[in-house]
Amino acid sequence: MTDSTIEQLTAERGAHFEPYGWHHWPEHPWMSYQFRRALGETQEGGGSISECFQTASRMKPGDDESWHEEWLVTAERNRARGDAAEAAGNVQTAKACWLRAVDNYRSAEFWLAGDDPRRLATFDKCEASFQKAGRYFTPPVERVEIPYEDGVHLAGYFIRAPYDTGRQPVLIAFGGLDSFKEELLFMVGNGSLRRGISCLLVDGPGQGATLRRFGVHNRYDYEVPVGRCIDYLETRDDVDPSRIAVSGSSLGGYYAARAGSFEHRLAAVVSHGAIWSIQDLWGGAGEDHGLAGHIKWVFGADSMAAALEKARPFTLDGVLGGMQCPYLIVHGGHDVLGVTQAQRVYDDARARGVDVTLKLIGEEETGAEHCQHDNPTIGMEYLCDWLAERFGIDQRALLESARG
Numbered sequence: 001m002t003d004s005t006i007e008q009l010t011a012e013r014g015a016h017f018e019p020y021g022w023h024h025w026p027e028h029p030w031m032s033y034q035f036r037r038a039l040g041e042t043q044e045g046g047g048s049i050s051e052c053f054q055t056a057s058r059m060k061p062g063d064d065e066s067w068h069e070e071w072l073v074t075a076e077r078n079r080a081r082g083d084a085a086e087a088a089g090n091v092q093t094a095k096a097c098w099l100r101a102v103d104n105y106r107s108a109e110f111w112l113a114g115d116d117p118r119r120l121a122t123f124d125k126c127e128a129s130f131q132k133a134g135r136y137f138t139p140p141v142e143r144v145e146i147p148y149e150d151g152v153h154l155a156g157y158f159i160r161a162p163y164d165t166g167r168q169p170v171l172i173a174f175g176g177l178d179s180f181k182e183e184l185l186f187m188v189g190n191g192s193l194r195r196g197i198s199c200l201l202v203d204g205p206g207q208g209a210t211l212r213r214f215g216v217h218n219r220y221d222y223e224v225p226v227g228r229c230i231d232y233l234e235t236r237d238d239v240d241p242s243r244i245a246v247s248g249s250s251l252g253g254y255y256a257a258r259a260g261s262f263e264h265r266l267a268a269v270v271s272h273g274a275i276w277s278i279q280d281l282w283g284g285a286g287e288d289h290g291l292a293g294h295i296k297w298v299f300g301a302d303s304m305a306a307a308l309e310k311a312r313p314f315t316l317d318g319v320l321g322g323m324q325c326p327y328l329i330v331h332g333g334h335d336v337l338g339v340t341q342a343q344r345v346y347d348d349a350r351a352r353g354v355d356v357t358l359k360l361i362g363e364e365e366t367g368a369e370h371c372q373h374d375n376p377t378i379g380m381e382y383l384c385d386w387l388a389e390r391f392g393i394d395q396r397a398l399l400e401s402a403r404g
Contacts, residue, residue, distance in 0.1 A: 006033060006290065006336035019334040019363035021374025028062035030290030031111075033336060037373040038071075038107045044186035044376055045096065046103030051078075055104075064111035072122065075104030079129055091136050098133035102126055102182050110178065114297035120212050123180075127209070130157075130182045138162045146202065146232045152216055154225060155209035156181060156202040160238060161193045163402055169243035169267075169391040170198045172229045174222075176250030176273070178294050180208030187371065188247050188272065191380035195388040196398045198239065202229055204255065206298040217300035220313040222248075222255035223262035230265050243267050243391045247383065249371050251275060253329070254314060257345065261322035268390045270383055273371045274329045274342035278311040281341060316345060321352040328386050330379055333360045334368040357386065 010018065010026045017023065024035045039052045055074045060066040082097030105126035112119040134141025139160050145153040161168055171192045173184045181201040189199045203210045204225045206218025219225075226246055233239045245268035248256030253271030260269030275281060282295065287304050289295070301307035327349060331342040339360065349356040359382050361367040372379030388395060 006030060020332065020336060020369040021366070024056060025061045029336075031062060031067065033370075033373070034067075034107065034110055036369060038103060040369075040373045040376050041103050041183070041186040044190050044380075045099045046106075046183070046186040047100045051100070051104075067111050068108050068118070068122075071104055071108035075101045075108055075125065075129075078104055079125065082129070082132065086132075095133045095136040098129040099185075101129040102133070103186065105129065106180075106183055111293075113293060123209070123212055126182055130185075134159075144200070144232065146228050148205075148210075148216075148225060148228055152210070152214045154202055154204060154228065155213075156200055156229075158236075159185075159189065159193060159199045159201065161196045161198045163196050163398060165196055165398070165401070167238060167240040168196060168198045169245070169387075169393070170200055170233055170239050171387065172200045172202060172226060172233075172244065172246045174202055174204045174226075174246070174248045174252040174255055175207055176248065176252040176255070177206075177291065177298055179249055179252070182208075184249070187249055187376050188380055188383060191377075191384035192387065195384050195395060196393050197245075197384070197387060197391065200229060200233065204252075211298065215300075218251075218298050221258065221262075223259040226255075226259035226266075227263050230263065241265070245269065245387055245390075247272055249273055251278075254278070254316065257316055257323070257327070258319060260325060260327060261316075261319045264324050266325050268326050268328070268387060269323065270328045270330065270387070271342075271345065272330050272379065272383060273335065273337075274331055274345040275314075275316075276341040276344040276348075277315040277317065279308065279315065281337065282308060282311070316348065320345070320349045320354055323349065323352075323354045323356075325355070326390050327354050327356045328383065329356065329358045330372070330383050331358070331360055332368045332370055332372060332379075333362040335370045337370055359386075 006029045013026050015024050021036045023032050025032045042049050055070045058070045078097045078101035082094040086094035109122040142158040144156045144158050148154050173188050181203045184201045192199050205216045210216045234241050246256050247270040249272040253273040254275040257271050260266050295307050299307040299310045346358040367375040367378035
């Protein structure tokens with residue numbers, strides 16, 4: 001396990017494999033990280049391996065504009081193929097194409113500036129592709145609007161697990177600094193649904209549609225939006241209100257831990273990547289940081305100094321003692337952001353008597369990257385099996401009931 005950071009260039013400057021996965025452009029490590037993320041999500045339906053490499057082969061390495069243009073070409077091809085397949089009645093092909101387009105559009109959007117009009121236009125296409133695919137889920141995906149504050153709602157999807165099991169447990173899933181609700185299907189959603197756990201995939205403050213359409217920036221007290229999500233779930237007659245969990249990925253790992261320490265209606269909490277303190281993580285970062293644009297946009301700041309000042313209350317120091325439910329941390333052993341923060345979260349929670357589990361995933365089994373972007377399936381397996389056990393789900397019996 002290591003605490004090396006992504007800014008450290010590898011000795012090998014050609015494309016090669018690292019403990020945290022495939023490293024495509026070592027001289028452009030942040031872009032390599034994003035490519036690794038797109039490549040990994042292919043195995044959960046968010047693209048295809050050959051298309052990822054084909055797209056990368058057309059790019060100018062390190063060029064943000066080239067990155068956008070080439071991913072957009074691939075996304076539009078999958079969207080158009082999906083449209084044609086649906087028109088021909090081939091709805092399973094259509095669904096698969098649109099889901100590939102979802103993650104292609106997510107990649108295409110990534111390096112655009114927050115005020116670039118192409119950003120919202122590309123995000124609109126990402127949402128539209130997901131919603132078209134969602135019509136062919138069993139049961140279909142439901143678009144939901146969760147009342148939040150000041151007339152703003154949180155955009156989300158409720159996806160019921162495909163089993164006739166009455167009131168089901170639910171996982172509320174948030175992303176972090178740069179992931180949003182559509183991508184969460186490939187990170188945590190698929191595995192939950194297979195285990196009989198419904199999902200509420202949500203764009204919280206500082207994320208997805210909530211940031212892009214309403215200009216709502218993030219907040220340190222994430223128990224507030226999580227509480228609104230629970231309020232919504234409690235209105236549904238297909239949800240078991242005693243079995244509601246929350247998962248947050250990346251920066252969402254902080255959000256989930258914070259929410260679980262104050263929102264006691266939660267039955268379980270997962271930090272899919274743990275963060276103790278943003279100040280500790282990014283405190284020395286300047287305008288040349290690889291994610292400076294995202295950080296400033298999400299925090300609603302015009303400089304990194306201002307963003308980091310706003311980040312001061314984003315810490316778990318003195319918070320975790322309020323956690324009353326089981327808590328899981330799933331973290332890559334060669335996470336490009338390091339492992340020290342995850343260890344500190346675990347140590348503090350344990351010292352405060354929390355029922356906490358830490359799963360550090362090492363390089364031998366893969367999944368050692370941040371949020372297991374090199375192998376999201378393995379991270380999802382650990383996370384969702386843990387949830388199924390906490391929710392008392394017999395996975396064998398669940399399958400037998402479906403077969404019957």
